[in-house]
Amino acid sequence: MASKRTQALLYARRAAMAGVALLLLVAGVRSSWGAAQHVMLAKGREHGTLTIAACGAETCTGPYTPEGRTPDHPRVTIDKSIAVRKGAKLPVVLKPGTAEAVRAGAPGVLHAWAPLGGALLLAALVIAGGLRMTRLAWGAALAGGALLGAAFLAL
Structure with missing residues (x-):
């Protein structure tokens, strides 16, 4: 009887660990998809160049120059990364209906x-x-x- 109980506990442990690993991967995909969808499915979205004017603790802002006939945005924000400096020009895609940008390419x-x-x-x-x-x-x-x-x- 003890061997069946031990076997059941081993299966339960493996199922729990598989669930934790799957949960981690699903959470990674879900948190990545928020920005990735705008970069990977960029057709029909506003493309342009963001010139970094100022950076805060988590975001950077600056003027946006569009590639097409879309209106200029005087102030667009982007998540701060380690390589962004004031005056840098970044190719970006705007999230629809917002003034938030994500890096393109x-x-x-x-x-x-x-x-x-x-x-x-x-x-x-x-x-x-x-x-x-x-x-x-x-x-x-x-x-x-x-x-x-x-x-x-x-x-």
Whole structure:
């Protein structure tokens, strides 16, 4: 009887760890998609150039110059990254109906998916420690590390 109980506990532990790993990955995708959708599905959205005028603790602001016939925006905000300096000109895409911008192009895609890279690194720990699947854990860790490294280098 004790072996069946032990077996059930092992299955429950594996199911719980798989649920935690899946929860981490879903949270990473969900937090990344908020910005990534505007960069990856940019057709029909306002494209232009943002000139950084000032930076606060978490955001930077500046004037926006559109590429097409859309109106100028005197003050647009963007999330602050480590590589933004005053006077820098960044290609951006505006979120519809707002004055918030996200970086365009490959740097924007990598920056938008950076939370998924962190989630992959955290999930790798759960996969290795809780599920004892070391090869899958190494793959997740390498993918997350590569994504974060590429985002850091692109910005």
